[in-house]
Amino acid sequence: MTLAAAATTGSARARAIRLVIWVVAVQAIFWGVALLVRPPGIDPVFERHRVANIMLMGSDGQLREAIGHPNYNLGESGEARFVGSVELDRPESGLVVFASRYSRFANLTVNGRAVPMADAPGWRSGSFGGKWVVPAGLLRAGRNTLEVDVKRECCRAYLASLIAAPPGAIDVAIRQWRLQRLLPAIGLLVLGIFGAGSCLLAAGNSAYRQQAYAAALAFTGMALGGLWQIDILTPSSEPLYISVGELTLLATFAGLVALVDRWFPGGPRHDRALVVLSLGFFILIASAAFTTDGMQGQIRNLLDIAMVSLANVAIIASVLRGLKTDRQLWTPDAAVVLLVPSISLADLIDSLQVNPLNLNIAPLGVLALAVLLLLGIIRRGRMLSRRLEDANALLDARIAAKQAELEATAELLRQREAEAAVQGERSRIMRDMHDGMGGQLLSVLMLSRDENSPRQMIIRTVEQAIDDLRLLIDSLDSVGDTMDIALGQFRERAETKLRAAGMRLAWSNMLDGQSIMLPPGTILAVYRIMQEAINNAVRHSGGQVVSLAISPHNDGGFEISIADDGQPGAAMWKRGRGLSNMETRAQAIGGTLVIETGTKGTLVILRIPGA
Template sequence: MRAPDAPLMLPTRADTVRLIVWVLAVQALFWGLGLVVRPSAPDPAFERSRVSDIVLQNADGTQTPLDGRANYYLGTEREATFIGIVEVARPERGLVVFVPRYNRFASLTVNGETVPSSDAPSWRANRMGIKWVVPAQLLQQGPNQLAVTIQRECCKAYLARLIAGPPEALDVPIQQWRMQSVIPSFGLMVLGIFAAIGCLMVSRSPAYRTIAFAAALAFTGMALSGLWAIDILTPSSEPVYVAAGQMILLATFAGLVALADRWFPGEPRFDRPLVIASLVFAAVIITCSFVSDGVTPLFRNILEGAIVVLANFAVIASLKRGLVADRRLWTPDAAVLLLVPAISIADLIAAIRINPLALNSAPLGVLGLAILLMLGIVRRGQMLSQRLEDANTLLDARIAQKEAELEVTAERLRVVEAEAAVQRERSRIMRDMHDGMGGQLLSVLMLSRDESAPRATITQTVEQAIDDLRLLIDSLDSVGDSLDIALGQFRERAETKLRAAGMRLVWSNRLESGAISLPPGPILTIYRIMQEAINNAVRHSGGSMVSIAINPDDAGGVVIIIADDGKPDPATWRKGRGLENMERRAAEVGGSFVLETGAEGTSITITIPKV
């Protein structure tokens, strides 16, 4: 399909030749099929009982011999009386007279006496034929005159053949002939009903809704045309019956136009004109149905011709739009769709001029239109499927493009995040060095300038600075390690410090290996809390043992309990700055800090939640 911004490609000579070949091939196939399925050879019983030498009764009483043109006898006016002579050897057996096909409204007189039809009064016959049973009292041995009067709504009156013979010879052949005649119309009705139902089922999908409604309308018209052609279920007046046929014609062509308008690419262009024209034609048809004597033949021909011509104009305009969009792609569709004007023109000619092929092409044409509708739906499905595949391909390409762009963006974000993480870690280290070792070194500097400061105090301050530096280094070394391994490194330093103070360390670590991992910042904070607890035990407890128990809690975090066995004097115990720092640092990592002291010693409990 041509893109909206693509240049219009002029058709080449090869494209034109290809279109002509397609059109000729499709037309030859359809009309060749029409010739193949022409009416079969007459029943032998009909041929044996056929009345020959039929003449036309003129208005002035004269008679004109007729040559049956392919077995069709034509009058020159809307009403014609055809007269034939039949020899009856045994009048007591009665006589059956049958006209297989005629125009409409036939009446029979035998030897000047009117004979009523033996068919039901509601039968309009026509394609079903009409049958008379002549009683024996109206017959005479030898020649008998049969006069069949045919009326027609427009143009010429005609009848196919005039069959006359004994009942035992014609009753069964007439039944068989009628069954063969009704099957195509009945089949067309059933096909139209089921096809219309199928289209309505397809219309539940939004992608097929409008085209399915259009096809359902045309199929409904075809189903009604089959019922209308059977001609036995319409005991109405002639104007109403004619109006019903015209409404069926209007519905069928409206559906075909709507379908053709959506068959080819581009937005539908005839929806509004189609609705307006349909309403106008429907109003005219309904008005004519109330005319008691019916409208004139000329007006009927003009009305039906206008419906056919306007519909074909819209169909041809639609297929032209498709050929302009892409002649190579839409050539087969245009060739098939051109059957619509070909069939409708043939049927229009058949309404004015009678010939066997035209009479046979009418039901074949309706079936051909039904096939066109099905092909249109299939083609529409192919178009939508192709559009869906193209859309999926385009979507996949755009998704791949966006994924590549997202990957580039994600890589840039990863680089930025990595740089930000490095910067944050640098800031944290600088802050930790400033708050910890920096403050302690500043204290050493101030003490060194004070000549009265004890040497032990200076030494202690330097040792604290060194311890803090080691804690910082240990926290940086723990990158990638779990909490149990990081705390294991702290154990070595705690044992060294306690041993120097004459105390021992009882260590218990029940964390599973690799269960909890923390970044360097929180690990350093935990180190400092534990280091402060060790320092307090060494300085103030007066005990001989410090225990450190590390256990997991039920919420997935960790609980650290540091206890000593000292007995501090309650009178001298007070909460200092070190305990406040421990509480603050526990809060920084989202944990809690609890201090307990008693006769058996002092313990602190640090709870670190799961990260």
């Protein structure tokens, strides 16, 4: 043997040993957890108080030994009466009778008198047992006869162990027994729903859509299996109940086969056989759901064996395919997937031994599927991490080169934006000075050249120019201030003007410091509208008081109302350009202007909407 061949042989042997170690470790961990969650054996309290002398009453009224396996008694038809006895030294303490499992319906008679079930469960299959509390008046010292009538809709009636003990410890044992049976079923239901929902969400990624749908099918079957074990899924007939249990088993294994077939490289390869066999099993199971007697026990056992065996063959074939591709890479996945055959075979053997109890879907099988999906996520995460590291190494250089370019471009843009803002503000100021104060100064010049111009008109025009200049300066001083502060600066000038005219200003500001910020151009337009309204009140109203109120709006804007108590001046407003200028300015800043006149004076309302 050459050195190369020896090295190859040694490497193959090492990979095989590694696979065996993985499989043994995973199986040991899983079954260790299984034994902790569902410990084998019978509760010591149950074993101590088990009724051992259970007999079957025939149609002729004679008692004979009941057939069946060691852990249950089987009748000859759908109805059976099982008879046992218990010796009591202190009947005054009462008696608790518990049938751990029975088929469908059960009634208890003690010493010839019927006893109602104490806590009749809502599960019609009797899989969570029935409890009867027998009063002391029905008991006697010595031997007491217990008769349990069991009835089912199809197949043969059966009764598992019958427990009889005084109240106390037996009640605790019954609660613990039921909890041990209920929690795995509820856990299977919850985990199945959570897993199915998570897989359907993951199906949004097209790269893993097939695997996600297959896993969702398997989780759905497990969730329905938990619901079936709780026995609230089929409250109708027993054949339907049994068929639904078989369908949940079919959905679970179909999903597992589809998932494992797609999980390992080279797949899927079993889709055609999976669809044909699943459809055939479905037709066979569904056809028995609505029959009178349902599926015979032997046929059901053969069906379970066929489903479990074919599914395991497909799963093992997929595992071997993956190991041939890359044993080192797929060994952890193979070790986890091989839990499915071990769980299902153990469950099948247990079902056949406890016939006629139907095959259970092992709740802990969810753990295997969850671990498998977790391994896949970790592997894909590692692959993505490697790709990202390579991509990062390539992109770092490009990012470093682009970063300096972007910073330079950003700095240039900031400078240009600042220059554009300064230029825009400069242009606005020049436009305001030209349109406002410039035009007014020109009017003063023309009036001064005309010797016939009234002196009062020249003075008024100069005052308007000065007021406009002050408003422009105030608007520039308000940069960075909130609107209520900016309006507060206007208040002093308004009070001075009204006081000089013999009028009083009633000021009301309800903005209460709200941070309404406006640019200088908008503030100047608001100033001019307010000034025009106050000038008109001084010149034309003949009133004594001008009321100015500022209030916020729900949309983030605000409203300014200016009212005088003089005579209405609608005609005078129409004759001048004041109204037109005010409306133009309001529209330019996106606001609205409303002027109302009445017997109590004139009201001007300026509304500025929020940003």
